[in-house]
Amino acid sequence: MNDLFADLPPSATADEQFVELLARPGIRIERIVSTGHRSPPGFWYEQVSAEWVLLVQGEALLRFEDQPQALLLKAGSYVDIAPRRRHRVDWTSPGRTTIWLAVHYGTATDSD
């Protein structure tokens, strides 16, 4: 048994933190911790595997390139992101610890 809230980074940490919780053929589960982080300007994630993401704590703005309006995610919000669908994090609430649970699945989970 493990704890999703264990070893959270101090809120002033410069980088987002990625911790792998499970890695099996075809699936990879990770915890992502952001504190006011956003994707760099002009940067888009474009992953070869699909990703199901749940916001566990905090708030975030998730933007898809093919959608004019960013999504405001709160605790409990979840989104399924298709492979190759370009997306970025426009904003996470500053001064709060935002925790994501990301489930990468499909055939190519090791390579993104």
Next chain:
Amino acid sequence: MNDLFADLPPSATADEQFVELLARPGIRIERIVSTGHRSPPGFWYEQVSAEWVLLVQGEALLRFEDQPQALLLKAGSYVDIAPRRRHRVDWTSPGRTTIWLAVHYGTATDSD
């Protein structure tokens, strides 16, 4: 975008509630809501697929047949349950809504 906390059953609901959040080849994600539910006496889950489970809210006692001590799960506790590993829920906190996120994965996710 969807909400994990949407459409929670009233706390007096007789049965546990299972809602499928994602179903893809090799993976199935579901929300399980318990309010004081426990597995029937002598009942053991024995699933053909693996299951990664996160307790999102509430408290539960999870027992494995091969382990003398039950695990007390709280919000944030997660456990990876191997295929065929017999387990049961001894207790969930009565009067509270306990929410599980269950990720079934492996080759046989449709049949358990």
